[in-house]
Amino acid sequence: MTISKTEYVWFNGRLVPWDQAQVHVAAHVLHYGSSVFEGIRAYETDNGPAIFCLGPHVDRLFNSAKIYRMEIPYTKEEIEQAVVETVRANKHKSCYIRPLVFRGFDNFGLDPRKCPVEVAVITIEWGHYLGSEAIEQGVDVGVSSWRRMATGTFPAAAKIGGQYINSQLIAMEAIDRGYVEGIALDINGFVSEGSGENIFVVSNGEILTPALASSILQGVTRRCVITLAKDLGYRVREELIPREALYMADEVFFTGTAAEITPIRSIDGIVIGAGHRGPVTEQLQTEFFGITSGRIPDRHGWLTPVS
Ligand code: PPE
Numbered sequence: 361m362t363i364s365k366t367e368y369v370w371f372n373g374r375l376v377p378w379d380q381a382q383v384h385v386a387a388h389v390l391h392y393g394s395s396v397f398e399g400i401r402a403y404e405t406d407n408g409p410a411i412f413c414l415g416p417h418v419d420r421l422f423n424s425a426k427i428y429r430m431e432i433p434y435t436k437e438e439i440e441q442a443v444v445e446t447v448r449a450n451k452h453k454s455c456y457i458r459p460l461v462f463r464g465f466d467n468f469g470l471d472p473r474k475c476p477v478e479v480a481v482i483t484i485e486w487g488h489y490l491g492s493e494a495i496e497q498g499v500d501v502g503v504s505s506w507r508r509m510a511t512g513t514f515p516a517a518a519k520i521g522g523q524y525i526n527s528q529l530i531a532m533e534a535i536d537r538g539y540v541e542g543i544a545l546d547i548n549g550f551v552s553e554g555s556g557e558n559i560f561v562v563s564n565g566e567i568l569t570p571a572l573a574s575s576i577l578q579g580v581t582r583r584c585v586i587t588l589a590k591d592l593g594y595r596v597r598e599e600l601i602p603r604e605a606l607y608m609a610d611e612v613f614f615t616g617t618a619a620e621i622t623p624i625r626s627i628d629g630i631v632i633g634a635g636h637r638g639p640v641t642e643q644l645q646t647e648f649f650g651i652t653s654g655r656i657p658d659r660h661g662w663l664t665p666v667s
Pocket of ligand 1: 400582
C-alpha cells in the first residue's frame with residue numbers, strides 16, 4: 361500500500377508535521393533493524409473512529425521491547441493516548457496505525473543500548489491488505505521455500521523490526537510466483553504463518569491454528585478469532601499442523617490486523633474445499649466486522665472510541 365502523507369506524526373512526545381518526523385542515516389535501526397513496532401486498525405463506526413484492541417497491541421509492543429532489552433521512555437497509558445491523539449489529529453474516519461520504537465543514533469556496533477530509544481506513531485489510510493476482493497473471494501497462495509526463523513534464533517512471537525527481513529523474503533517470492541501471499545513452514549516443516557498473517561485451518565467442523573512453538577507471531581487478531589470461534593461453539597485447537605493438512609482442509613484463512621480475516625481459496629495451485637470462502641470463515645467475518653463496525657455489541661470490550 362502506497363503511503364499518503366497525513367498532517368501529523370506523533371514523534372518523541374508530541375505531534376509534529378509529517379515532514380518533520382525524520383531520522384539521521386546513522387540511526388542504529390537503519391543498520392541493524394533495531395526496532396519494535398505494532399500495526400493497529402481504527403474502524404469507522406456511527407460514533408466516529410474506534411481503535412481495535414488498543415490495550416493488547418500496546419501490551420505486545422512493551423513485551424517486544426522487553427525481550428529486546430529496550431526501555432520505552434513512556435508508560436503504556438501515554439502510548440495509548442498518543443495513538444488516540446494521532447488518529448484524532450489526522451481526522452481519520454478509519455485508518456491503520458503504526459507505533460514504532462527504534463534505536464536512534466549514537467554508536468555503531470552490536471550492543472545498541474547507548475543509542476537513544478525514539479518513539480513514533482504514524483497513521484495512514486489503508487484498505488484491504490490482500491486486495492479489495494480478497495475478503496469475499498479469497499486469495500491464491502503458495503507454501504514458501506523460506507522457513508520461519510528456527511526456535512532459539514529469533515524471538516518470533518515478538519514484533520521486532522529486523523525479523524521482518526524473513527517476511528519480506530516470503531512475500532517477494534510469493535508475488536514472483538504469481539501468488540498473493542506465501543505460507544511459511546517452521547524449521548521442522550510444520551505450518552507456521554504468512555509473511556504478515558496468522559493462519560487457521562477448518563477441518564471436519566474443528567478449527568486448528570499453529571501453536572506458539574511453530575515460530576508464529578502472537579497475533580492479536582488470532583486471539584480474537586479464537587475467542588469468536590469459541591463464542592460460536594466451535595472447538596479450537598492450537599497445535600502442530602503438517603503441511604498436507606492445508607490441502608485436505610475444508611477451509612483455510614489468514615488473520616491479521618492488516619489482513620483482517622481473509623479466506624484462502626487455493627494453496628500451491630490446489631483448490632481448498634469448495635474453492636471459495638467457506639461457511640465457518642464467513643460466520644467469523646460476520647462477527648468480526650459486526651463488532652469492528654459497531655453493528656454488533658462490543659461484548660469483549662475490544663473497541664476504544666476516539667472522540
Ligand atoms: N504474523 C506476522 C508475521 C505478522 O506480521 C502479523 C501482523 C500477524 C501474524 C498478525 O498479527 P496481528 O496483527 O496482531 O493479528 N502483520 C502486520 C502487517 C505487516 C505489514 O506491515 O505489512 C499487520 O497486520 O498489521
